[in-house]
Amino acid sequence: MSAGPAARAWPAEGLARVPYWIYQDEDVYRREQERIYRGDTWNFLGLEAELPEKGDFKTTFAGEMPVVVTRDETGAIRCFENRCAHRGALLCLKDRGNLKEIVCVYHNWTYDLRGDLTAVAFRRGVQGKGGMPADAEPESEAPRKFRVEVFCGLMFATLSDKTPPVERYIGPGVAARIRRVMKQPVKILGGYTQVLQSNWKLYFENVKDTYHASLLHLFFSTFRLNRLEQKGGVVVGGEGGSHVSFTMMKTDSSGDEYEKAGMRSVSGGYRLEAPQMLESVDEYGDGVTLQILTVFPGFVLQQIMNSLAVRQVLPKGVGRTELVWTCFGYASDDAQMTERRMKQANLVGPAGYISLEDGAATGFVQRGAAGASERSSFVEMGGRTVESNESRVTETSVRGLWQQYRRHMGL
Amino acid sequence: MDVELQLNVENLISRYVHAIDDDRLEDWPGFFVEKGRYRITTAENYERGLPLSIVYADSRAMLRDRVSALRHANIYEAQRYRHTVSSTLIERIDGNTARATSNFQVVRIMHTGDSMLFAGGRYLDRIRLDGNDSRFEEKLVVLDSRSVDTLLAIPL
Numbered sequence: 049m050s051a052g053p054a055a056r057a058w059p060a061e062g063l064a065r066v067p068y069w070i071y072q073d074e075d076v077y078r079r080e081q082e083r084i085y086r087g088d089t090w091n092f093l094g095l096e097a098e099l100p101e102k103g104d105f106k107t108t109f110a111g112e113m114p115v116v117v118t119r120d121e122t123g124a125i126r127c128f129e130n131r132c133a134h135r136g137a138l139l140c141l142k143d144r145g146n147l148k149e150i151v152c153v154y155h156n157w158t159y160d161l162r163g164d165l166t167a168v169a170f171r172r173g174v175q176g177k178g179g180m181p182a183d184a185e186p187e188s189e190a191p192r193k194f195r196v197e198v199f200c201g202l203m204f205a206t207l208s209d210k211t212p213p214v215e216r217y218i219g220p221g222v223a224a225r226i227r228r229v230m231k232q233p234v235k236i237l238g239g240y241t242q243v244l245q246s247n248w249k250l251y252f253e254n255v256k257d258t259y260h261a262s263l264l265h266l267f268f269s270t271f272r273l274n275r276l277e278q279k280g281g282v283v284v285g286g287e288g289g290s291h292v293s294f295t296m297m298k299t300d301s302s303g304d305e306y307e308k309a310g311m312r313s314v315s316g317g318y319r320l321e322a323p324q325m326l327e328s329v330d331e332y333g334d335g336v337t338l339q340i341l342t343v344f345p346g347f348v349l350q351q352i353m354n355s356l357a358v359r360q361v362l363p364k365g366v367g368r369t370e371l372v373w374t375c376f377g378y379a380s381d382d383a384q385m386t387e388r389r390m391k392q393a394n395l396v397g398p399a400g401y402i403s404l405e406d407g408a409a410t411g412f413v414q415r416g417a418a419g420a421s422e423r424s425s426f427v428e429m430g431g432r433t434v435e436s437n438e439s440r441v442t443e444t445s446v447r448g449l450w451q452q453y454r455r456h457m458g459l
Numbered sequence: 460m461d462v463e464l465q466l467n468v469e470n471l472i473s474r475y476v477h478a479i480d481d482d483r484l485e486d487w488p489g490f491f492v493e494k495g496r497y498r499i500t501t502a503e504n505y506e507r508g509l510p511l512s513i514v515y516a517d518s519r520a521m522l523r524d525r526v527s528a529l530r531h532a533n534i535y536e537a538q539r540y541r542h543t544v545s546s547t548l549i550e551r552i553d554g555n556t557a558r559a560t561s562n563f564q565v566v567r568i569m570h571t572g573d574s575m576l577f578a579g580g581r582y583l584d585r586i587r588l589d590g591n592d593s594r595f596e597e598k599l600v601v602l603d604s605r606s607v608d609t610l611l612a613i614p615l
Contacts, residue, residue: 143503238504238511241606270532318531321520370606375511390510391517394525398607399499399514405534407610 058459063447064432065424068417071247076457077366083456084345085111085363088208090217091194092347092360093117093127095374096201097234098144103161106144108372109362110205115194116140116150117203120161125198127205128163129191139191163191199223200230202347202358218343219285221436225292225341228332229351233379237389242371242398246410248346248363249453251371254406255340255348255359256449258282258293258440259429264409267401268297271320280336283436284445289344289452291445297337325391328353342445344452352402354385355392367414371407373397461551468549468559468586471593476542476563479614484529487614488522491595492587497522499600499615502580513602513611525614535612537570542615544582552585556596559584563600565615567608578615579603 056073059065070076085091091110098106099119106117107130114130116139130139132152139150139159149166150159156169165187173179180186194205199214215223244251254260262269280295320326328337331354341349346361360372373396377389396403417423430442434451437444453459471490478486491497499513516522529535547561560583567577583599600615 236509238500238507238509239605240501240504240511240513242610243606243608245609264534266532266534267528270528318527320524320527322518322524325521325524386510390512390515393511394515397513398609399611401528401533404610404612408535411609 056459058454059424061424062432063434063450064426064428066253066427066450067422067424069421071250071414071417072366072421074366077363079457080363081111081113083458084453086113086207087456088206088211089345089456090197090204090206090211090214090343090347091345092343092358093196093203093205094360095234095236095358095376096125096198096203097236097376098374099125101146103146103148104144105140105147105150105161107140107142108360110194110207111363114138115205116163116191117205118147118161125196125203126162127194127196127203129193131191132157133165133186133189133191134168157186159191163193165190200226201234202226202230202349204343204347214343217286218290221283222285222290222292222341222343225283225294225339226349228334229339229341229349229356231332234356234376235379235381237375237377237386237393239372239374240397242373242407243364244369244371244407244410245367246369246414247366248361248369249449250410250413251361251369251406252342252345252449253446254410255342256291256293256445257443258445259443260409261440264405265402267395270318271323272317273320273323273326280338280440281436281438282440282442282445284434284448286344287452287455288434288448288450290342291448292339292341293440293445294336294340295338295440296335325394326353328388328392329385344449350396352395353392354389355396356389357396369410461549464551464557464588465547465549467588467590467593468557468584469547471586471595472544472547472559472561472582472584475595476544480540480542482539484526484613487526488519489594491519491522491598493519495519495522495595496597497595497600497614498598499602499611501602501605503605505599505601513607514614529612533612535610538613539568540577540613540615541566541568555588557586557588559586563615575608577608578611 102119102121104119115127116130118126120126132139134157137154139152158167160166171180194207196205197214204214278295278297282293284291337353339351348359350357357373357375362370364370395401427443430444434448475490497516504511542565544561544563547559550558563582565578566574568574580602585597587594587596
């Protein structure tokens with residue numbers, strides 16, 4: 049038996065240490081479901097553009113809880129538990145579609161697009177026999193309904209009345225950076241799921257970890273596509289668990305700064321034969337070529353040159369996480385722009401030149417720390433506190449994650 | 460049935476998968492014409508008419524860049540594939556071109572000894588016929604599942 053969370057003590061060093069049991073403990077995982085995903089946080093559900101018509105629905109998850117997301121007959125986005133009031137069966141079995149009402153296949157109980165139970169089959173029995181007692185209230189076990197907020201075309205849901213509105217939850221600095229990318233109506237270009245053999249927090253830390261980017265991901269430096277003097281910064285928002293990092297990277301195949309610095313990554317002098325893949329346009333007029341943004345506990349927004357995507361981080365057990373990618377462009381894109389985004393999609397996803405390593409790195413930690421549950425990772429790059437920073441050689445946003453996480457978890 | 464055509468195409472596909480499974484990735488771009496297209500996508504994207512790919516190249520040069528990145532830039536644990544290809548149906552388009560649809564499965568063998576069914580789906584190929592030197596004009600790999608375990612480094 050593993051010790052329960054109450055028996056676990058966070059290291060005295062505070063945010064500068066992360067104990068490995070936090071990625072391994074079944075009790076911690078169960079408490080996360082209750083306090084984080086079903087607590088006062090915003091779960092990311094997807095892009096509003098996935099549900100353009102009244103009656104459109106998709107199924108997804110809030111933590112491990114299966115949910116249905118619909119656009120109801122008034123055009124509003126609704127989210128409710130994907131569980132029948134009767135016996136708990138899934139109400140919607142498909143990934144997506146269009147419906148007027150939802151009928152549970154098990155015993156034909158019927159729901160409207162808001163998740164309200166509208167009919168119970170044979171409720172009054174057949175020919176005066178059978179049926180439920182007159183005072184039965186099956187509605188008392190109805191699927192739980194979420195508060196939904198659509199912010200800049202992003203759908204979020206919470207079960208708690210206490211969760212502050214999305215913009216206040218993430219803070220103005222991060223909100224401004226969402227508006228920057230979600231500046232106009234979007235067009236879905238496709239998606240896929242990457243299965244990570246690690247705890248969800250290891251991936252969420254990885255996305256926030258600006259320190260690893262140029263060290264693990266050697267694609268740009270190997271092909272001498274960047275310069276050392278990239279400008280950028282990190283903004284930590286809300287309670288610490290949301291962040292945005294941005295880089296103004298000049299892709300430039302001349303220059304020898306990396307050789308002068310003695311970086312092993314460029315020793316071969318490799319060049320791309322088809323660098324056209326990286327020909328990008330500045331869509332925002334600010335020179336920012338790379339922006340990675342997170343909202344606690346499971347949302348990622350990515351702009352890597354002209355490759356735009358949202359990623360949903362879904363826990364699937366202590367040591368398993370699904371990363372659901374949806375790539376998009378703008379509704380106003382012409383064919384040339386779509387082709388550019390599709391070429392640059394080579395940078396991301398499970399086969400992405402600059403993101404395939406992330407799928408493996410989080411698993412290396414899960415495996416590496418298997419025998420070290422009482423030890424901790426050492427997180428002091430850029431100090432021991434949480435603050436916005438001009439340098440990206442910092443782990444400030446990783447510490448920010450733990451600040452918010454510990455408050456929710458009471459750890 | 461055009462037996463010669465069938466053998467020609469099946470031979471191309473067999474040589475292609477053996478090159479990958481034998482870690483002769485440098486030979487991989489040579490199975491395509493100079494402006495050949497290679498895409499990996501999911502059945503879901505394909506059936507919904509969505510253009511996103513997991514891997515997308517529209518020239519041998521882009522394929523060579525991918526091999527170069529795998530050899531020199533990208534970090535991933537040692538692993539091998541074993542392809543099984545079957546049920547190839549071939550349709551001649553004209554004297555020089557054929558379309559082929561095949562089923563495939565790929566077992567991924569990690570250095571740790573772990574083996575798993577890593578990928579399964581269809582190869583949708585358009586092939587320029589040239590005796591023993593036939594090549595892919597287009598190879599579209601449609602994965603039956605939308606999920607990929609950990610990462611996809613080596614091509615399918």
